[in-house]
Amino acid sequence: MSELVTLTRDGDIGVITVNNPPVNALSPGVPEGIEAALRECCADWSVKAIVLIGGGRTFIAGADIKQFAKLASGAKGIDAGMRSMFPSLEDCSKSVIAAIHGTALGGGLETALCCHYRVAVASAQVGQPEVKLGLIPGAGATQRLPRLAGLIKAAEMCAIGDPVSAAEAEQAGILDRVIEGDLLSGAIAFAREIVAQGGPPRKASDLSIPPCDPNALAVIRATVSKRTRGLMAPLKAIEAVEAASFPFAVGMQKEADIFKECLLSDQSKALIHVFFGERAVNKIPGIGKETLTLPIRQAAVVGAGTMGGGIAMNYANAGIPVFLKEATQEALDHGLAIIRKNYAATVQKGRMTAVQMEQRMGLIQPTLTYDRFAEADIVVEAIFEGMELKKQVFAELDKVTRPDAILASNTSTLDIDVIAAATSRPQQVIGHHFFSPANVMRLLEIVRGKESSPTVIATSMALAKTLNKVGVLVGNCFGFVGNRMFEPYLRESQFLVEEGARVEEVDAAMVEFGMALGPLAVADLAGLDVGWRIKNGIRHLIPQELRQPLIADRLYELGRYGQKTKAGWYRYPEGSRVAMPDPEVQQLVEESARNAGIERRVISSEEIVERIVYALINEGAKILSEGIALRAVDIDIIYIYGYGFPAYRGGPMWHADTVGIKKVHERICEFERQHGTQWSPAPLLTSLAESGKNFSDLDTEHAAAS
Ligand code: T1G
Numbered sequence: 001m002s003e004l005v006t007l008t009r010d011g012d013i014g015v016i017t018v019n020n021p022p023v024n025a026l027s028p029g030v031p032e033g034i035e036a037a038l039r040e041c042c043a044d045w046s047v048k049a050i051v052l053i054g055g056g057r058t059f060i061a062g063a064d065i066k067q068f069a070k071l072a073s074g075a076k077g078i079d080a081g082m083r084s085m086f087p088s089l090e091d092c093s094k095s096v097i098a099a100i101h102g103t104a105l106g107g108g109l110e111t112a113l114c115c116h117y118r119v120a121v122a123s124a125q126v127g128q129p130e131v132k133l134g135l136i137p138g139a140g141a142t143q144r145l146p147r148l149a150g151l152i153k154a155a156e157m158c159a160i161g162d163p164v165s166a167a168e169a170e171q172a173g174i175l176d177r178v179i180e181g182d183l184l185s186g187a188i189a190f191a192r193e194i195v196a197q198g199g200p201p202r203k204a205s206d207l208s209i210p211p212c213d214p215n216a217l218a219v220i221r222a223t224v225s226k227r228t229r230g231l232m233a234p235l236k237a238i239e240a241v242e243a244a245s246f247p248f249a250v251g252m253q254k255e256a257d258i259f260k261e262c263l264l265s266d267q268s269k270a271l272i273h274v275f276f277g278e279r280a281v282n283k284i285p286g287i288g289k290e291t292l293t294l295p296i297r298q299a300a301v302v303g304a305g306t307m308g309g310g311i312a313m314n315y316a317n318a319g320i321p322v323f324l325k326e327a328t329q330e331a332l333d334h335g336l337a338i339i340r341k342n343y344a345a346t347v348q349k350g351r352m353t354a355v356q357m358e359q360r361m362g363l364i365q366p367t368l369t370y371d372r373f374a375e376a377d378i379v380v381e382a383i384f385e386g387m388e389l390k391k392q393v394f395a396e397l398d399k400v401t402r403p404d405a406i407l408a409s410n411t412s413t414l415d416i417d418v419i420a421a422a423t424s425r426p427q428q429v430i431g432h433h434f435f436s437p438a439n440v441m442r443l444l445e446i447v448r449g450k451e452s453s454p455t456v457i458a459t460s461m462a463l464a465k466t467l468n469k470v471g472v473l474v475g476n477c478f479g480f481v482g483n484r485m486f487e488p489y490l491r492e493s494q495f496l497v498e499e500g501a502r503v504e505e506v507d508a509a510m511v512e513f514g515m516a517l518g519p520l521a522v523a524d525l526a527g528l529d530v531g532w533r534i535k536n537g538i539r540h541l542i543p544q545e546l547r548q549p550l551i552a553d554r555l556y557e558l559g560r561y562g563q564k565t566k567a568g569w570y571r572y573p574e575g576s577r578v579a580m581p582d583p584e585v586q587q588l589v590e591e592s593a594r595n596a597g598i599e600r601r602v603i604s605s606e607e608i609v610e611r612i613v614y615a616l617i618n619e620g621a622k623i624l625s626e627g628i629a630l631r632a633v634d635i636d637i638i639y640i641y642g643y644g645f646p647a648y649r650g651g652p653m654w655h656a657d658t659v660g661i662k663k664v665h666e667r668i669c670e671f672e673r674q675h676g677t678q679w680s681p682a683p684l685l686t687s688l689a690e691s692g693k694n695f696s697d698l699d700t701e702h703a704a705a706s
Helices: 030-043 065-072 080-090 107-114 129-133 141-149 151-160 166-172 183-197 214-227 233-245 248-263 266-280 306-317 329-348 354-363 387-400 416-420 454-466 482-499 503-513 519-526 528-541 551-557 583-595 605-625 632-643 652-659 661-675 683-691 695-705
Strands: 005-010 013-018 049-054 096-100 103-105 117-121 125-127 177-179 299-302 322-325 364-367 378-381 406-409 429-434 443-448 470-474
Touching (some): 005 030, 117 166, 117 183, 129 151, 129 233, 141 233, 141 248, 233 248, 248 266, 266 652, 266 695, 306 322, 306 354, 306 429, 329 354, 387 406, 406 454, 416 429, 454 470, 482 503, 605 661, 632 652, 652 661
Parallel strands (some): 049 096, 096 117, 443 470
16 A cells, blocks of 8 residues: 555545545555555455555546546556456455545546445535546446446446536435535444445446436437537447446446547647646746735726726625726716626526525625726726727826736737836736636636736736636737737738638638637627728838738728627628628629739638648747747637637647647748748748657656756
């Protein structure tokens, strides 16, 4: 046994405790330790039953994902210990009782399913989230869960991957008892009851599957297929669960075959990359657990428009009171009405009660003055995207807030240093770039100014978690990371339309690639007027020789701003947000291309995807080499959480690695030959192509150096 696993005794009950913080993953040494402890218990006649429990804050939260990343990359046999433990548990001659608190997930729940009984505290959760890693359960859950909880519950848990509560798990037959009071004492008492009952240990694998409505699986399959478009693992998980209707050994082999197929898939590699990436973005050189953070007990938002209202909702949802300031009562009332409408929609969907809605509304404190802003620990400015107005507001905030208050701008593109210079405390100024709708989108770009202090950065990163956001620290440049990359992404989309692809073909190709929405539909959603204003603000910076899109400005001039005017790249029928191709736009495109001497041609969806995605990658490489993003994975997380890039492709930079840096570089060089200098490959991309390295290698080197 190792220090990772200890064996103690409580009278005639052996207690095996796993101590592998922070989540008791089945890392090397843990399965071996459990197996050794089992052997010792079985060899000791005085031990009548065994309790398996997790030390610290949770039961076993799964196999060690790092190990599976290595297996996926070809390592052999490193899971042998784990593979040996599961049958040792189930074949143990004495009853083993799993005592669950925290989360029993993946291989953790599978460990519990190999035990003969399972008890848990009411706050515990159990689940099989492997599909979120592009995997399926690989240690018997697809075969044991159906025998305990039926095919339908097993299919739901294995294909969707969401955890279930202890109560629900008990109801389903997965848990035998929810323990009141101390878990260990309760589990030991339960063990003694089992001993008193006598008889052999109860194996889940011996149970027969309760009958179920065969149509119900078809319904789940259809639901899963719609909900997880493009993902392979969920449907594969259902296939494995269905194999539970065969003899256990046959079903286990089917699970093993499917698990291996998923493990070796690009989707699983990408999703494991994202799992660790979501955590890696919190690691900032020079900012550690010892960096002071400021308590945020009172917030304030300036501007009650779409963004300001959504930002205020984030604070209210986190239980933080927030002043919401507008210039006029009318604007304030309008903003509050939209917030109320948003909450009412959530109540309508059953995801919030009316009481909770009123509690949240009560935390939003409308105001027309700065009178109480001295109480605010943070102020988020969310007014019109104009630099002069922002500088004016920050100069005002400088006077009405405490010197230690954080002053954050929600600007989506403008220079944080210029905004900070409008105050006497630039070290307190930072960008908090929320993504619309701010109360829904998880991404928060945290834009560091050159003087933003470590405390303000660390507080912002911690606040992102409090607001249930994925906070990514980025540098200060036009558009920061996300919007700076979105410019070439949208530029190429428009060029492709001018060169011969239909609007709907461009969007369809990108949706097929896995994007939530096509780029031109996104432009209609964001507003062509917004894009025009941003572009207009930098037109003087754009070299005259650079080709510029022709159509968007024409659409703007025609008053076609997108969804908000029922017409943009698409037409939107009254009362609908369904994008309808518009012959008028097609005619405008053909006329503009003809006038510009552009010879139109049929363009394949493969070229559409390459031109648009490689434009992202090329700009991302520039951003990385300028240090605007700390790591390539930060860019991936930004595009997955802020722009709907498919997580099963790992983000734009991971996708480049998957396609192959050399191939991406060759195609970009080809595009440069065809379309000119705006396709000049980023020097970093050229250097990687020449050295045979990729973006993941760079991140590994960055991690080693910091
Ligand atoms: N393996 C390795 N490391 C893990 C891990 C795991 N399973 N789970 C968490 N970590 C690390 C994480 O990277 C972070 O590291 C630290 O622990 C704290 O995590 C055979 C094949 C359990 C709900 O998918 O959902 O079993 O950043 O910040 O917010 O069928 O962690 O500190 O260096 O997330 O309190 C299935 C994944 C695996 C569960 C806790 N299990 N983990 O959340 O902490 S595959 C999972 C989580 C499998 C079998 C298959 C969450 C959590 P660092 P954290 P948290």
